Amino acid sequence: MSALPDQLNDITNRFGPHLAFSGGVRLETGVEPDKLVNTHCCFCGQQCGITLKVKDNQVIGFEPWEDFPFNKGMLCPKGVKRYLQGAHPDRLTTALQRDESAPGGFRSMPYQQAIDRVAAEIQRIQSTYSNDAFAVLTGASLTTEKAYLMGKFARVALKTANIDYNGRLCMVSAAAGNKKSFGIDRAANPWSDILGAEVVWISGANVAECAPITTNYVWQAREQGAKIIVVDPRITPIARTCDLFLPIKPGRDIALFNGILHLMIENDWFDHDFINNWTVGFDAVAEHVKNWTPKRTAEVTGVAERAIHRAAEWWGKAKTSFLMHARGIEHHSHGVQNVLGAINIVLASGRIGLENCGYATITGQGNGQGGVCWPCYSEDHAGTPRLFELGSWNVIAKGAGPFYFPDGKARFNVAPYTPPAEDVDEEYPLMLTTGRVVSQFLSGTQTRRIGPLVEQYPEPRIELHPRLAEKLGIKDGDWATAESRRGVITLRAQVVTTIRPDTIFIPYHWAGAKSANQLTISAQDPISKIPEYKVCAVRVKKAENASDLAERIIH
Amino acid sequence: MAVPSHLEFFIDPNRCIGCQSCVQACTECDTHKGHSMIHLEYINRSHSVQTVPVVCMHCDQPTCAEVCPADAIKRTADGVVQSARKPRCIACNNCVLACPFGVPKMQTDYELMMKCDMCYDRTSAGKSPMCATVCPSGALFFGTREQIEQLRPRSRAVNQFQFGGQTITTKVNMMTPKVGQVEYVDVTAAMNEGAIGKEITLNVLMNGLFDEEEQR
Numbered sequence: 052m053s054a055l056p057d058q059l060n061d062i063t064n065r066f067g068p069h070l071a072f073s074g075g076v077r078l079e080t081g082v083e084p085d086k087l088v089n090t091h092c093c094f095c096g097q098q099c100g101i102t103l104k105v106k107d108n109q110v111i112g113f114e115p116w117e118d119f120p121f122n123k124g125m126l127c128p129k130g131v132k133r134y135l136q137g138a139h140p141d142r143l144t145t146a147l148q149r150d151e152s153a154p155g156g157f158r159s160m161p162y163q164q165a166i167d168r169v170a171a172e173i174q175r176i177q178s179t180y181s182n183d184a185f186a187v188l189t190g191a192s193l194t195t196e197k198a199y200l201m202g203k204f205a206r207v208a209l210k211t212a213n214i215d216y217n218g219r220l221c222m223v224s225a226a227a228g229n230k231k232s233f234g235i236d237r238a239a240n241p242w243s244d245i246l247g248a249e250v251v252w253i254s255g256a257n258v259a260e261c262a263p264i265t266t267n268y269v270w271q272a273r274e275q276g277a278k279i280i281v282v283d284p285r286i287t288p289i290a291r292t293c294d295l296f297l298p299i300k301p302g303r304d305i306a307l308f309n310g311i312l313h314l315m316i317e318n319d320w321f322d323h324d325f326i327n328n329w330t331v332g333f334d335a336v337a338e339h340v341k342n343w344t345p346k347r348t349a350e351v352t353g354v355a356e357r358a359i360h361r362a363a364e365w366w367g368k369a370k371t372s373f374l375m376h377a378r379g380i381e382h383h384s385h386g387v388q389n390v391l392g393a394i395n396i397v398l399a400s401g402r403i404g405l406e407n408c409g410y411a412t413i414t415g416q417g418n419g420q421g422g423v424c425w426p427c428y429s430e431d432h433a434g435t436p437r438l439f440e441l442g443s444w445n446v447i448a449k450g451a452g453p454f455y456f457p458d459g460k461a462r463f464n465v466a467p468y469t470p471p472a473e474d475v476d477e478e479y480p481l482m483l484t485t486g487r488v489v490s491q492f493l494s495g496t497q498t499r500r501i502g503p504l505v506e507q508y509p510e511p512r513i514e515l516h517p518r519l520a521e522k523l524g525i526k527d528g529d530w531a532t533a534e535s536r537r538g539v540i541t542l543r544a545q546v547v548t549t550i551r552p553d554t555i556f557i558p559y560h561w562a563g564a565k566s567a568n569q570l571t572i573s574a575q576d577p578i579s580k581i582p583e584y585k586v587c588a589v590r591v592k593k594a595e596n597a598s599d600l601a602e603r604i605i606h
Numbered sequence: 607m608a609v610p611s612h613l614e615f616f617i618d619p620n621r622c623i624g625c626q627s628c629v630q631a632c633t634e635c636d637t638h639k640g641h642s643m644i645h646l647e648y649i650n651r652s653h654s655v656q657t658v659p660v661v662c663m664h665c666d667q668p669t670c671a672e673v674c675p676a677d678a679i680k681r682t683a684d685g686v687v688q689s690a691r692k693p694r695c696i697a698c699n700n701c702v703l704a705c706p707f708g709v710p711k712m713q714t715d716y717e718l719m720m721k722c723d724m725c726y727d728r729t730s731a732g733k734s735p736m737c738a739t740v741c742p743s744g745a746l747f748f749g750t751r752e753q754i755e756q757l758r759p760r761s762r763a764v765n766q767f768q769f770g771g772q773t774i775t776t777k778v779n780m781m782t783p784k785v786g787q788v789e790y791v792d793v794t795a796a797m798n799e800g801a802i803g804k805e806i807t808l809n810v811l812m813n814g815l816f817d818e819e820e821q822r
Contacts, residue, residue, distance in 0.1 A: 078639045112634055115739040124734075125742045128630040259623035263742040266623055270743060274758055286793060288623040288655050298793045349798040358796055489625040503633070507626055516793065517652070527652065548653050548792040 058156060065155025067141035068495075070502035077111050089116055092130040093192075094492045096414035097122065097264045099130050103137070110137030121242070127263035128490050128504060135501045173209065186213035191221060191416040198418060222419050224381035224579040225412035228390025229420075232398070232462050234447060234455030237424045239438035240373070240409030242268050247407030248373040250365050252280045254304060254393060255379020255585075259288035260489040262377075262413050272373075278365050282307065283379065284484055285514070285556060286549035295362055298551055300353040301484040301586035302471035304380040308392030309468065310348025311363045313340040315399055320367025322401025329441070329452055330398050332463035339465045351468065353551070371407040372400060378415065379486070382584040384472040384574040391466040398461055404439030404453050415493065426453070471586040472574030475553070479535060479588035481519070482551075485559045485567045486585075495560035511561050512545040515591065516552035520544065523591055530594035533557070535587055538569035541594045555591060559584070607730040608684035615724060615738065615747070616754050616763060617659065618781035622745035624648065624657030628737035635736050636727055638689075643722040644737055645708065653792075659745055661737065662687060662709045662722035663767075664777035670701035670710055670721075678719070685777040686726055690719040706769040724778075760784055 076082055084104035092099045100119025104112040113134045115124030136142075146165030150158035176185050187205040189198065198216075205214040218226065229236040245251060245268040259266045266289060273279050273292070281290040282297040282304070290296050299307055315321045316337055326333045349356040366372065374397050380389040394410065402408035414420055425434030426443040435443060439453040439461075452459015475482060490507040491498045498504050513531050515523075525531050527546040532539060533555060542557065542565070550556055559567040572587040624646065632642040645660040668687045671679040678694035679701060681687045690701070690710075697717040701710045710721040725735035729748075733739075738748035747754060754763065763779035 073633070073640055080636050080639055115631075115736070117734075117739065122742070124739045126627055126631070126740045127625050127742050128627045131627055131630040131634065131740060259625065259743065263623065263625050263627070266743040270621060271757065274760060284793075286655060291655050292620060296796050298796050353798050355796055355798050489623070503630055507630075518794070545651075547651060548794075549655055551793050551797065 062155045065157075066143075068500045069140050070505055071135040071139050071500060072502040073112075073135070076106060076109075082106065082111065084111060087114065089119075091417065092126065092133055093136070093417075094129050094133065094497070095262060096416050096419050097262055098417045099126055099264060101126065101130055101133070103134055110134045122264045125264055125267065128507060129492055129498060132501050132503050135503075136497065139500060141500050177209070177211075182210045183212050185209060185211050186215070187211065188215055188217070190217040191414070191419045192217075193418060195418060218416070218419065219580060220582070221416060222378070222381060222412055222414050224383070224386030224576055224581045225376070225390050225414075226420070227387045227576075227579045228394060229412070231387070231464055232391060232394040233439065234461075235424070235438075235445075236420055237438055238411060238414070238420050239403070240411055241436045244407050244409045244437065245269060245373050246272050246275070248272055248277050248369075248371045248409075250278050250280065250369040250372040252282075252362075252366060252372065252374040253289060253293075254282040254307075254374070254376040255381070255389075256375055256377035256413050257283070257285075257287040257289070257379070257486055258375075258377075258413070261415065261487050263489060265375075265413065280362055280365065284482075284551045284554045295358065295365065297352075297354045297358055297362060300351075300551065301482045301554055302383055302385075302583075303352040303468075304383075304389040305385060305392040305466050306343065306348055306351040306468045307354065307359070308389070308396055309340045309343040309466065310345060310352070310359055311366060311396050312336065312392075312399055313343040313348070314345065314360065314363035315367045315396065316340065318363070318367060320363070321399040325401030326399065329454065329459070330461045330463055331458070332465075333399070335465050336395055336463040339467070353553075366396065366400065369400070369402070371405070372397075372402045373408070374410045375413055377413040379484075379585060381412070381579075382581055383586065384576055384583040385469050386576045386581050386583075387578040388466040388469075391464040395463055395466065398463060403461075404437060404441060404443075406437075409437065472583055473536070473572050473586075473588045475588045479590050480553075481589050481591060482554045483533065483535065483567075483570055483587050483589040484554055484556050484585050485571065486556060487560065488558045491558070491560035493560070494562070499560065508558075510542070511558045511565055511567065512543045513540075513591065514545045514547060514550050514556040516550050516554075517546050517548060518552040519555075519591075520546040523593060525591070525593050530597040531591055532594040533570060533589050533591045535570040535572070535589045537572065540564070540567070540569045555589065608682065609686055609724065609726070609729040610732065611684065612750055613729070613734075613748060614751060614754075614763075615661070615664075615735065615778040616749075616781055617661065617778060618745050618747065618758065618761065619656070619658040620745075620761070620781065620783065621743045622646075622657045622659055623743045624655065625742060627740045627742055628659055628746055631736045631740040632722075635725055637723070638720055641711075641713065641720060643711070643720060659737070659741075660707060660709065661735075661746070661778065662724065663707050663774075664724060666775045666777070669704045669706060669772075669774070670719075673700040673704040675700060682726075684730075686724050686729075687721075688726065689721050689723045692716075692718055695719055706767070706772065706774060754779075754781075 084106045086105050088103045099122040100116040102114040102116040103110050117124035145159040147157040148160045189201040226236040279293040280295045281293040345356045397410045443453050447455040448459035454461040488508045490504040525544045529544045531544040532541045557567040574583040629642045629644050632644045649656045664687045676694045676696045678690040695718050710719045734748040738746040761781040765776045765779045767774045
């Protein structure tokens with residue numbers, strides 16, 4: 052049911068987003084809280100510890116929680132200001148039912164009545180159609196216990212086969228790739244393993260803005276001599292000081308990984324013993340990457356050939372290493388293949404399941420990979436800090452090997468390159484990629500209600516290289532229109548040399564006319580069903596009627 | 607109570623990610639709630655994502671205090687230059703104009719200069735300043751000399767600055783690289799196509815590659 056503009060205004064007036072700022076007791080000095088509550092930040096996958104100040108049963112402020120081992124008091128701006136969600140005017144404190152005559156189209160109702168109505172509707176749907184006619188959608192920001200309960204509720208109580216989670220639009224390509232390669236999707240290493248790595252490889256992860264606390268781990272490794280390789284179409288803050296930067300064309304990650312593996316094999320920079328003893332399928336992958344010469348890899352990825360050689364040499368010769376990726380390689384119509392390519396170069400190196408050696412997808416939500424496993428050497432062992440240690444025991448392999456297949460061996464998977472679902476052409480000559488800014492979280496439904504975070508980055512902008520901007524006659528701060536086969540968006544331009552000239556970037560935290568998804572394509576990965584948010588074809592021009600646009604976007 | 611002498615403040619711009627966590631947290635400090643005393647700026651966003659956070663450097667001979675006609679700015683014995691004292695400040699702006707680091711801010715609503723006092727309420731009680739506690743990337747650090755030397759083996763702490771003919775020494779340290787120089791980087795320099803323009807040299811990439819060629 053689509054809403055008319057008047058209704059949209061009603062909904063916005065009634066339900067927000069309204070901006071919360073500090074006020075009242077939160078701004079008074081010298082106020083002693085009644086109690087301090089240690090908790091986690093409610094946002095991303097880092098799950099930083101934080102202390103909230105409570106007075107008269109209201110959250111009035113925060114204190115860093117310096118004893119919490121992961122972040123030691125460190126926070127990003129979202130963590131600092133998240134306390135403003137407490138007692139937020141937009142919080143729904145009752146159940147609501149649709150009523151066209153009520154302001155915003157909804158009327159409050161008692162919870163018991165709402166629960167009775169929902170239960171009756173579930174029963175009606177299931178008895179009329181079938182148990183499977185009712186589906187459950189859950190989320191990766193729930194605790195493991197809640198996620199378990201949702202599974203039980205769906206399968207045991209409702210007896211429906213249909214349950215899914217919001218990871219479908221998040222890290223599901225990584226989950227599928229991990230399962231195909233390792234037999235399990237779990238965070239395999241403690242982050243402290245980053246600190247001792249000789250080489251840290253980061254693909255498609257704007258670490259400093261999306262997982263800010265991890266920045267300190269990566270840069271502390273660098274202080275101790277680690278080389279940092281960053282693969283990204285943009286020089287993000289983590290890339291600014293990296294030792295090797297590979298400005299890849301969006302959607303070509305698998306080509307790069309195949310090219311790296313080609314050079315590892317050609318130069319004998321791979322772990323024969325590990326591959327023979329603990330993996331299956333190497334020969335087929337080796338055969339597949341034969342054609343991925345540095346020349347071809349450079350042509351497809353848009354990365355200089357010499358840089359590919361250097362990356363392969365650093366990665367190939369390292370004694371310890373940590374490879375991280377995130378949504379940048381996963382949100383593709385071949386996202387799973389990208390992930391498999393990444394895991395292939397990790398498995399070939401043999402550097403996994405060892406101290407200071409690891410692989411991780413940086414998850415975006417607190418429970419992105421379903422909790423932590425502590426593998427054991429035997430049933431009475433206390434557990435080890437990382438997965439896949441040689442000699443460790445798990446329920447699938449039962450001692451046959453460290454990976455979660457009956458033979459205990461990891462799988463190499465041939466990962467063929469295919470271009471993005473929609474490649475550039477004369478009509479739409481540019482690539483669009485999307486991502487985040489540090490002050491907002493995901494779709495912004497929470498963080499766009501927190502005043503200081505909104506003020507930090509009030510509206511999305513189109514990022515483009517000066518070489519492109521000059522061709523289009525667009526100056527920094529101008530209104531620019533980006534157009535794809537699906538839709539149009541008009542935003543201010545930000546002209547920077549920190550992005551490829553054939554690519555534009557738009558952050559995705561906004562809705563409606565400011566939504567990057569006006570442009571993105573609904574092509575999906577055939578395995579993970581993730582949409583291709585990270586690349587599609589667009590064209591850009593200087594916008595007309597700039598003053599009207601300014602009026603619209605500010606209000 | 608005084609700030610313990612073995613604890614020092616270190617700014618490491620090389621570590622800054624521009625996230626503004628320090629700015630946001632500074633507004634939560636009890637003595638100046640709602641106002642941030644930190645300056646966080648892009649150096650030149652057109653060419654780099656480099657940002658720099660600046661807190662009060664707490665000069666040994668504070669220019670702000672020297673130019674204050676009302677003697678409103680005091681430096682305590684532990685070396686912390688305090689915010690202007692409300693009963694004395696005449697909101698003349700001399701300090702704002704004179705500070706070589708551009709730190710003091712005039713709060714016209716209160717007719718009062720306010721600036722970073724190194725979270726005196728926290729540091730004089732043995733805690734770390736709010737900004738240095740929350741900074742997620744180590745750009746702001748509060749601790750001992752031994753800690754910073756261990757954490758930043760490639761950098762050295764500088765606390766002497768030259769502004770024209772004026773030499774200033776400060777309580778707060780700025781971390782600078784022991785070797786090397788910083789240059790702007792253009793994405794096109796590492797792409798598989800010819801770079802254009804005069805500023806396109808990608809040292810993060812090219813330095814290592816030239817070494818490699820010499821070795822062969």
